[in-house]
Amino acid sequence: MGSNFTDFGDLVLLIGDFHIPQRASEMPSCFQELLYPTDKIRHVLCTGNVGSKAVLEQLKALGNLHIVKGDMDTGFDFPETKVVHIGDFKVGLIHGHQVIPWGDREALSYWQRKLDCDVLVSGHTHKDSVAEVQGKFFINPGSATGAFQSFCNEVVPSFMLMAVQGPNIVLYVYQEKEGKASVVMSELTMKRDT
Amino acid sequence: MAFSGRAGGQQAFPASHSLARLQAFVESLQAGRNAVSSAAAEKLEVAVSLLTMPGTLSLEQVRSVCFYGLPDVTPLRKIYWMILLGVLSPHTERWPDELRSTRDKYEGYINDCIDPNIMQKAQVGGPRDANAASAHSIREGRASLSESRPASDHPLNRDRQGAWHRLFEGSELFGTIVKDVSRTRTDLAFFRSESWSLPDSQGSANGGSDAAADGHTAAGTSAAATSNGAASGPGPVSFVERLTRPSSHVDRMSRILFVYARLNPALGYIQGMNELLAVLYFVVHSDPLAHDEDPLLLEAEAFFLFVTLMVHQRDFFLALDGRSSATLDDTLEQYAGLLHQRDPQLAQHLDHMHIEPHLYMLRWLLLGFSQDMELPNVIRIWDTILADNPIAIPDIDTSLQTLPTAFYIAVAVLRVPELRSQLLSLHDREEVLRTIQHFPMHDIQQILSEATQIRSDDIVARRERHDRRQQYPRNLERRPTWEKAKRVGEKIIGTLFRG
Numbered sequence: 001m002g003s004n005f006t007d008f009g010d011l012v013l014l015i016g017d018f019h020i021p022q023r024a025s026e027m028p029s030c031f032q033e034l035l036y037p038t039d040k041i042r043h044v045l046c047t048g049n050v051g052s053k054a055v056l057e058q059l060k061a062l063g064n065l066h067i068v069k070g071d072m073d074t075g076f077d078f079p080e081t082k083v084v085h086i087g088d089f090k091v092g093l094i095h096g097h098q099v100i101p102w103g104d105r106e107a108l109s110y111w112q113r114k115l116d117c118d119v120l121v122s123g124h125t126h127k128d129s130v131a132e133v134q135g136k137f138f139i140n141p142g143s144a145t146g147a148f149q150s151f152c153n154e155v156v157p158s159f160m161l162m163a164v165q166g167p168n169i170v171l172y173v174y175q176e177k178e179g180k181a182s183v184v185m186s187e188l189t190m191k192r193d194t
Numbered sequence: 195m196a197f198s199g200r201a202g203g204q205q206a207f208p209a210s211h212s213l214a215r216l217q218a219f220v221e222s223l224q225a226g227r228n229a230v231s232s233a234a235a236e237k238l239e240v241a242v243s244l245l246t247m248p249g250t251l252s253l254e255q256v257r258s259v260c261f262y263g264l265p266d267v268t269p270l271r272k273i274y275w276m277i278l279l280g281v282l283s284p285h286t287e288r289w290p291d292e293l294r295s296t297r298d299k300y301e302g303y304i305n306d307c308i309d310p311n312i313m314q315k316a317q318v319g320g321p322r323d324a325n326a327a328s329a330h331s332i333r334e335g336r337a338s339l340s341e342s343r344p345a346s347d348h349p350l351n352r353d354r355q356g357a358w359h360r361l362f363e364g365s366e367l368f369g370t371i372v373k374d375v376s377r378t379r380t381d382l383a384f385f386r387s388e389s390w391s392l393p394d395s396q397g398s399a400n401g402g403s404d405a406a407a408d409g410h411t412a413a414g415t416s417a418a419a420t421s422n423g424a425a426s427g428p429g430p431v432s433f434v435e436r437l438t439r440p441s442s443h444v445d446r447m448s449r450i451l452f453v454y455a456r457l458n459p460a461l462g463y464i465q466g467m468n469e470l471l472a473v474l475y476f477v478v479h480s481d482p483l484a485h486d487e488d489p490l491l492l493e494a495e496a497f498f499l500f501v502t503l504m505v506h507q508r509d510f511f512l513a514l515d516g517r518s519s520a521t522l523d524d525t526l527e528q529y530a531g532l533l534h535q536r537d538p539q540l541a542q543h544l545d546h547m548h549i550e551p552h553l554y555m556l557r558w559l560l561l562g563f564s565q566d567m568e569l570p571n572v573i574r575i576w577d578t579i580l581a582d583n584p585i586a587i588p589d590i591d592t593s594l595q596t597l598p599t600a601f602y603i604a605v606a607v608l609r610v611p612e613l614r615s616q617l618l619s620l621h622d623r624e625e626v627l628r629t630i631q632h633f634p635m636h637d638i639q640q641i642l643s644e645a646t647q648i649r650s651d652d653i654v655a656r657r658e659r660h661d662r663r664q665q666y667p668r669n670l671e672r673r674p675t676w677e678k679a680k681r682v683g684e685k686i687i688g689t690l691f692r693g
Contacts, residue, residue: 005368005432005436008316008349008361008362011349034352040350040362130339131339135337136337163317170317174348183344184344185342185343185344185345186340186341186343187338187340188339189337189339191337
């Protein structure tokens with residue numbers, strides 16, 4: 001983007017668990033149409049398990065890439081966790097296989113406190129979700145390819161986009177349904193320090 | 195004779211209005227209270243009395259007064275240029291209405307092109323009930339997560355009508371324009387000044403008129419500013435805010451170009467437009483009392499001057515874009531012929547270096563010499579260029595029609611002795627081009643009088659050519675055909691023998 005006006009804040013892509021080519025051949029075409037080419041995204045937060053270098057290169061082309069290591073990312077040199085400042089938020093990033101039991105709220109809260117962040121972004125479960133617990137936000141963008149996950153019966157491909165503006169986030173959740181991208185949105189507002 | 199009197203009480207100008215001020219100035223001039231040199235006074239009286247004559251103005255007279263340079267009395271030039279470009283009609287009694295409609299039209303364009311609530315629209319999905327809850331928790335200072343709802347638009351939506359798409363597009367366009375405008379003529383304090391007006395004297399008047407201009411706009415953006423907690427502090431700002439509540443000359447000029455680009459998507463914004471606008475904008479605002487006037491009216495005047503000027507400049511901008519028009523190519527060819535006639539030595543030298551006229555002419559034509567001179571000289575040269583507008587003079591026989599004045603000025607520039615001798619001494623193509631493009635044009639009066647001379651000689655030459663053609667039409671028709679046949683014949687014979 002050629003300008004740095006504040007109107008739409010920073011656009012942040014949350015995406016991960018591709019498993020290309022091990023468990024999936026590619027992203028749904030409706031997702032590809034939305035993401036390539038676009039120059040609007042500032043940051044890409046990837047929860048890991050890209051599967052191949054090609055996917056990594058594609059992510060780098062989208063924006064500033066922040067990526068953490070998934071359990072299948074052998075051979076890649078990614079950190080276990082990462083914390084990024086976006087808007088007024090401190091966003092923590094972790095793949096999620098370290099969170100035991102997987103996807104458990106209590107266990108996620110432990111990592112949120114450990115990373116001292118306002119928003120914890122994690123993946124691994126292949127099921128998108130967003131929740132607020134005691135003033136902190138827990139976001140899981142799911143799997144961009146809808147790749148198979150042993151403990152999940154039916155995986156819906158998904159990714160997310162956040163428009164971050166000061167203490168506000170407008171969160172867009174993209175899911176593939178019958179070959180089309182369906183989008184739902186919600187708003188997150190940060191606790192104000194008094 | 196006063197025009198506001200003729201216009202009738204209902205349409206009288208406010209005391210601060212430029213026309214009313216000009217009228218007051220005429221009266222003081224007539225009372226002999228203005229001490230000006232006799233020559234300047236005479237020029238001034240001619241220029242002013244022409245405007246204050248009852249009835250319809252003679253465009254021919256307006257043109258001839260302007261052609262030889264207007265006196266630097268504001269707001270005289272602005273009014274003359276508006277007549278020449280057709281923003282104001284020659285019917286003085288219609289001016290109050292025309293000015294009012296100028297302002298209204300421009301305001302309408304702003305509202306069409308700039309949607310102050312676009313951000314909210316972009317982020318509206320389904321029902322907004324959830325938002326009420328979040329607004330509540332903002333007040334409470336608590337964190338909140340709204341219910342999710344289907345999104346009708348989203349940042350990756352490629353629909354050109356979508357609010358997000360328009361938001362991205364607008365921000366990119368405005369960013370490009372602001373970058374150029376804030377680098378335009380920064381040697382003058384006028385263009386550097388951050389704020390539109392002096393802080394105290396202007397606050398209420400300016401705010402008042404703008405609030406009236408934008409109406410719901412102001413309410414919309416201020417609500418947005420408070421809801422996201424990022425009040426209008428220093429640092430990066432919202433482009434919608436800058437467009438709806440401009441706070442500096444840079445903002446206002448950028449808004450003019452933004453609206454123009456939006457209304458003319460085929461041309462859009464092209465670098466160089468900022469230079470042209472700066473001259474017009476300066477002429478509109480260089481009135482020391484202009485800050486008493488409605489800033490939106492002044493902006494509208496600059497906008498319409500720009501729009502009408504662009505009607506003539508359009509071809510040059512398209513040529514810059516590689517879409518040259520037949521008319522322009524033809525004119526450039528005529529110019530090359532003129533240069534050969536006037537200065538064969540120099541013309542041959544340039545030909546020898548393969549310096550085709552468009553290499554340097556396009557920039558001069560496009561920018562009206564605005565990047566090659568100090569602003570006062572540019573303004574003086576524009577008096578002449580605008581006054582002699584060949585498009586405005588309908589002529590039955592195109593061979594009689596003169597070239598646009600800028601072409602005669604170009605010949606005159608190349609004929610300036612310092613530049614000419616320098617060019618003749620150079621034998622490197624790049625260096626010649628660089629010298630032409632960086633020649634400081636100081637002696638504007640000499641250039642203009644030379645240009646005027648070349649132009650009148652050209653008129654005579656054209657008339658003679660025209661007369662000859664009238665006398666021996668058949669002769670002229672036959673000759674080219676015969677020569678062409680001969681050429682073709684020679685070619686055939688040549689190939690036969692070679693074979």
